[in-house]
């Protein structure tokens with residue numbers, strides 16, 4: 509199988525500055541760990557065009573990001589972040605180009621910005637590359653897209669963008685929103701034929717969580733018959749992460765990545781992995797590498 513890491517050091521410019529939890533050193537360490545895995549091509553990203561960003565975002569919003577008028581306290585968007593945000597989306601699109609060209613697996617650690625709305629920067633996310641990636645992939649000949657998001661925070665922007673679109677399935681496994689950001693969405697009552705929320709309470713035992721979550725993956729992926737899968741591989745549910753209140757271990761990330769990658773192999777579709785959350789350095793890097801390694805072994 510052919511696998512590629514989309515990366516160059518320019519992506520380090522997606523950084524909210526000192527004192528903010530989202531620092532680009534997490535990507536640097538992630539790339540260092542992932543680069544130790546044999547058989548990965550490293551391919552530089554490209555910039556997403558404004559037309560590509562407008563597959564999801566409004567033109568007014570894109571203009572506000574350019575001028576640095578779009579952020580809030582959590583997500584301070586200065587004008588100098590416009591190009592880094594465009595590049596991080598372009599890294600996801602480059603990954604999809606590679607899947608079109610015959611790669612089975614692509615990775616963009618500087619991606620997975622699942623909280624961004626079509627008109628709003630939120631939760632450290634400026635442009636929603638998960639959703640832009642899905643729309644772009646459809647234009648490139650992958651009509652049905654399955655998005656699985658195991659970041660500890662609900663993939664609320666992505667869910668909202670595809671709420672009325674049955675060609676994209678959105679599945680999110682996350683800490684129960686009654687106890688965690690984004691609080692107002694991520695509940696089971698929002699489920700519909702192409703949206704599945706699997707909230708986890710901090711009191712749940714890891715073995716029980718895996719028993720509940722893992723069988724759902726083939727059960728929902730297989731009947732949907734996707735042509736391509738986007739994985740938001742956030743690892744901020746790991747015990748001790750400063751941005752969450754659940755205590756998952758390596759076992760969970762090992763099992764979920766094996767389950768998803770076997771499902772991809774059995775059903776013969778390519779996968780792009782997007783970094784997502786993970787604020788416990790350098791553990792984030794080690795967990796991302798574990799996930800990538802499993803995909804390379806199983807697919």
Ligand SMILES: [Zn+2]
Pocket residue numbers: 659660661742744784785786
């Ligand atoms: Zn997160």
